[in-house]
Amino acid sequence: MVKRIAVVASISITLFANSWSESLKKDLRTFSYIADISKENEFFQPHIVSVYKGYELEKLGIQTLQEALWLVPGVDIYSNNLGAIYPVFRGSNPMAFGQTKLFIDGVLVNNLFGDHYTQYMQMPIELIKRIEVVRGPGSKSEGVNAYAGSIYVTTYAENFGEFECNKLFVKRGSELYRGGGFYTNHHFGKLRVYTEFYYQQDDKSVYSGPDMLYTGYLGEVNKHLAKSGTAPLWLKNYSLAMTLSLDGFKLQARDNQYKHGMGFGVSYLLPPKKDYYLMPNRYLEASYQKDLAKEWHLDLRSGIRHDSLTMDTHYAPAGLVMPNPFDPSQIVVYRYGMYGFFQAKQRAIYAKAYLSYKGWQNHKVVFGTRQSKEKTYNVVTITTDKSGKSGELVDYSNSFPFLNPNAKRTISIFFLSDTFDYSQNLSFYYGINIEKNSQSDYIVNPKFSMVYRLDTNNIIKASYAKSHRNPSWQELFTINNITKVGNPDLRPERVHTLETCFIHRFSADDYVQVSLFFLRNKNLIDNINLQHKYLNHKDQRLYGFELELSKMLDIYTKLYANYSFVDGRNGCGTPLANVAKHMAKGYLLRQLTPNLSASILARYVGDKHRFDFDTRKPLKRYTVCDFGLSYIFASGMNLRFSAKNIFDTTVKYPAPPYTYINDYPAFKGRTYTFTLAWGL
């Protein structure tokens, strides 16, 4: 009897323990999956990647995506003549847009006109759960040819059962900054609904000049019209996004309305304060994921993206003397100046389908295709009479448009990749993207990378990748403009990259990472020539390294810092222009009490040398320091204060030669922001 009871008890305990064993295994699988998706295992990924978490960035007083990107090793921030901000990775062609891609919750949001994403650079950090920055042409997103780098922003639409489901925030700051927004996650049975909204506006401006007329580029006769003054950089921006998820089906939509002062002028001439450009970006993407069998996984997605550029501006002062655009032998005096209303609307429709297979030993094979059709569907060009006979407005939309109204392109990409775990310590990734688009021949982009784990704390990565960047609409199709001359014969920019990286982990959160890179860029596009025509006119070699350190110096002392160095030569042997060879960034955070933390953040950007034909002195190096305070109340409410540029440093973005000789000022002195946020 006792034996029987013992046997039964033993069997019960074993069965019971087995069920917990299964539960444990399931947890290990689930959290490994989440770690993979959220890049917590970044050191084992086949890319050189930096991951920044929103809640940490908030503590540092970082306000926007732009400020967060400024922390990334090897990344510098630039502005164009409209005051449109964009990041430049490792000094790759800083006078051109489109070098990098931005994905928001997996959706590519670069606009067609400039192939950039300025309208998202001011996205509030409160809405960002995580930012992953892949330097180099990483091919994490098969079917997209990233070039100098790619940025993956994940919002709180991603929720793996975290507590932080809803948030509301309001902000107030200098330069009349006002902003606010929220996100919510709701469940209705199996249906999950994520909603996000933000609104922000400010009255930012900077003192700049003299403008391009001073250089004499538009003739000595116009030089006296050159102006210095206030460049309007004000902002009005709102965005509404929604994600619906039901089983494997997902629908994502976003409408981002972005209105901005004309900055330094569409034609590099200082505009009046009220002049603006509108750059809305909206998309709708439907996707469906399903495990077809144990080893097969299907992913289908299709979407449509609208973006446009509208400019409402006085783009030349009264009294300007120019050749008549219809008869260049005649000279016209524009007594009333030139006013213009320009609008170009674009649409991209795309579909992507891929299958992944995990049934062959330790391989994960992915293959599929991405198809897209891009076109301009409306161009409006209304300006003051270009013949100079009157000050009347004339509709030149058909006769003299600023952009080719028939601009269009189709792109087909086929991709195949394999992730192969040769052993517990050695993994390989290799793949190929084959692209055919309506403006170029087949382009083949292979990638190979290896991750080798020397032991649990030391990892080596190496990769080779080839990629390209298709010219943007602005570069291809701008017409009837003397400061930007499009060129439909442009070839894609090409890049070959060799990278290697060593990571040493001191502990779960502490590491040092050293990356070496060599890039060979071909067919680089810019319009820095006397005709201002976009040309594939140079090749470039870039090399350098990045050092990133996150270390608890003792149990309470944390240090995060990075340093990057880049150098290289252009194909004709001239040195790199408009690139800071040395950059260093870092932050320090002190938890004064469990609820109160203070932070200091610093960025150093080195001198930027000019083109060899540009006689200006190098753009001076700068160090900017920010300060932040954060207090979390017992109710969960969070009050934050951040002061930017506490030492009142002058920061300028480089302006192209023959435009603004004193470059583009980035901001005006010290600024501050108060934020009140409720996590619900």
Added chain:
Amino acid sequence: MRKIIFLILFICFVNAYEYNKLLLRTQSSLYPKLILMDQNLPSHLSDKIIDFYILVTAIDRLYAIYIKKQLDRLYAKGLGGYGFHSKIVNFSTFLADKESNVDAVYVLKAKEELLKKVAKKIEGKNIYSFTYEKEDLIWGFLFNASIEKKVVIYINKSVLMHHDFEFLPQLYQMSRFIEP
């Protein structure tokens, strides 16, 4: 002047630990389940309740609250037929308390001396011990879960050998041993 001010700020404002929230969630989910894998569990409990202490320094209290919320969400109703009671306890309080009836401790980041004292205090008492940091196992704690390419469970072999634990073989199959 700027450099001096920056240096002062640099020296002053270095005092924090930023925990990885996903790792905290992973550990909160896994650690109680590891206790259930011990076939000798009934003999180690004085009652039918698992008393699980989160040992923390005062400055990290908000993170401890985060962990407790996770634990309570998952296990407040009990697990495997046992009651489950989680409690946030300061290192100093724990070390000073001579009567504590604890079954498991989960230690967050702390100074080496504190961790050594905690390990010393629980030594030989068949108390299940877990760490946030894998490197802290060397002081004499039993389990750690880390995020590497996948989530990995580490077991301190010497601690295992010196206690009366008898874990199911399945646990050993999914774990790695370290010998400090």
